[in-house]
Amino acid sequence: MADLSAVDIDFGDDGLVPAVAQDADSGEVLMLAYVSPEALRRTVDTGRAHYYSRSREELWEKGATSGNTQSVVDVRVDCDADTLLYVVEQDGGACHTGHRSCFHRSIAEIDDAGETAQVETTGERVFDPDDVYE
Amino acid sequence: MADLSAVDIDFGDDGLVPAVAQDADSGEVLMLAYVSPEALRRTVDTGRAHYYSRSREELWEKGATSGNTQSVVDVRVDCDADTLLYVVEQDGGACHTGHRSCFHRSIAEIDDAGETAQVETTGERVFDPDDVYE
Numbered sequence: 001m002a003d004l005s006a007v008d009i010d011f012g013d014d015g016l017v018p019a020v021a022q023d024a025d026s027g028e029v030l031m032l033a034y035v036s037p038e039a040l041r042r043t044v045d046t047g048r049a050h051y052y053s054r055s056r057e058e059l060w061e062k063g064a065t066s067g068n069t070q071s072v073v074d075v076r077v078d079c080d081a082d083t084l085l086y087v088v089e090q091d092g093g094a095c096h097t098g099h100r101s102c103f104h105r106s107i108a109e110i111d112d113a114g115e116t117a118q119v120e121t122t123g124e125r126v127f128d129p130d131d132v133y134e
Numbered sequence: 135m136a137d138l139s140a141v142d143i144d145f146g147d148d149g150l151v152p153a154v155a156q157d158a159d160s161g162e163v164l165m166l167a168y169v170s171p172e173a174l175r176r177t178v179d180t181g182r183a184h185y186y187s188r189s190r191e192e193l194w195e196k197g198a199t200s201g202n203t204q205s206v207v208d209v210r211v212d213c214d215a216d217t218l219l220y221v222v223e224q225d226g227g228a229c230h231t232g233h234r235s236c237f238h239r240s241i242a243e244i245d246d247a248g249e250t251a252q253v254e255t256t257g258e259r260v261f262d263p264d265d266v267y268e
Contacts, residue, residue, distance in 0.1 A: 004242055004252040011249070020154050020163055027161025029154055032217040037248030044244040077253060078236040079229050083166040085237040095213050102212040103219040108138055110178040114171030115145070118138040119211060 010082040011037060016052055019084040021062075021094060024073045030094035031102040033062075035084055040075075047072050049086050066132045068092035096133065098125040144216040145171060150186055153218040155196075155228060158207045164228035165236040167196075169218060174209075181206050183220050200266045202226035230267065232259040 011017050016034040023030055035043070036052035039059055043050045049062040049070035063069030070088035077084055095102040104123025110116070145151050150168040157164055169177070170186035173193055177184045183196040183204035197203030204222035211218055229236040238257025244250070 004254055007239070007251050007253050009249055009251060018152055018166060020166060022163055029156050029163060029219055032152060032154060032212065039248070041244050041246065041248030044241060075241040076237040076256075077239050077241055077251060078166065079231050079233070079238070080236075083236075085163055097213050099213070102214075102217075103210040104213070105141070105211050107178060107209040107211055110175050112175065114173070114175030115143055117141050117143060117211060119141050120138055122210075 007077060007081050009037070009040065009077065009084075010080065012082065014054075016054070017082060017084055019051065019086050021049060021070060021086045021088050021090075024087045024089050028101050029103055030070075030088070030090055030100070040084070043072055043086070044075060049088055062094075063091060066092070066096070068094065068127075068132070070094070093126040096129060098127045098129045098132075099123045100126045141211060141215050143171075143174065143211065143218075144214065146216065148188075150188070151216060151218055153185065153220050155183065155204060155220045155222050155224075158221045158223050162235050163237055164204075164222070164224055164234070167194075174218070177206055177220070178209060183222055196228075197225060200226070200230070202228065202261075202266070204228070227260040230263060232261045232263045232266075233257045234260045 019035045021030045033051040039050040039052045051060050053060045069091045074087040093100045105119040106122050107117040109118040153169045155164045167185040173184040173186045185194050187194045203225045208221040227234045239253040241251040243252040
């Protein structure tokens with residue numbers, strides 16, 4: 001049996017920690033969202049990815065509306081305990097635009113200020129968002 | 135030639151955007167750090183990963199001290215333009231603990247409050263930090 005040690009997760013000033021979601025099969029980085037203590041506890045307890053929406057200010061189960069759920073295979077914590085990694089089996093696509101990954105645009109150029117990028121879309125859509133979100 | 139479109143990166147209230155670094159070869163998620171406009175511009179211009187240290191309050195080139203540099207193959211931006219993904223060729227290990235990835239610990243249990251985790255270390259060390267950081 002593996003040795004366990006206790007780690008206090010650093011939820012930061014706003015009480016949230018960023019969580020990267022990665023596809024367990026392909027290794028693709030799917031999305032980044034934020035997690036509250038309750039969202040983390042529900043994720044570990046249920047095996048389904050939960051986050052906290054900063055805009056809606058509420059706990060959120062991924063896929064509860066869209067059906068694009070995430071079954072969590074592993075939850076990892078980084079060396080500083082201020083970022084999580086959800087390793088997930090993604091049903092459908094992770095992105096509300098219909099793409100498999102939210103990171104479907106590559107930066108080709110950046111302006112001198114470093115604030116405005118010229119991007120090209122590289123990822124393919126796996127579902128039509130009009131069919132999923134009403 | 136691909137169609138380009140302009141995207142304003144959302145650097146948030148603190149002027150920084152989180153960036154996930156992923157190994158281009160293995161797909162492993164290596165680390166998460168924060169990026170200022172100048173760090174992003176230097177990353178795109180030089181092809182070497184730059185970040186902004188929130189604790190030291192300074193621009194930072196990954197590996198400048200340790201030698202564990204990151205050659206950037208692709209910089210992606212997510213659907214909300216508030217997170218970046220650096221796809222990198224990682225020299226040595228990304229983590230200051232000597233591990234290949236900062237996400238080398240898995241959560242086995244979480245307390246009721248969702249704040250304290252029992253973790254086990256899963257990743258192997260690829261270098262001895264005592265040899266690298268003085």
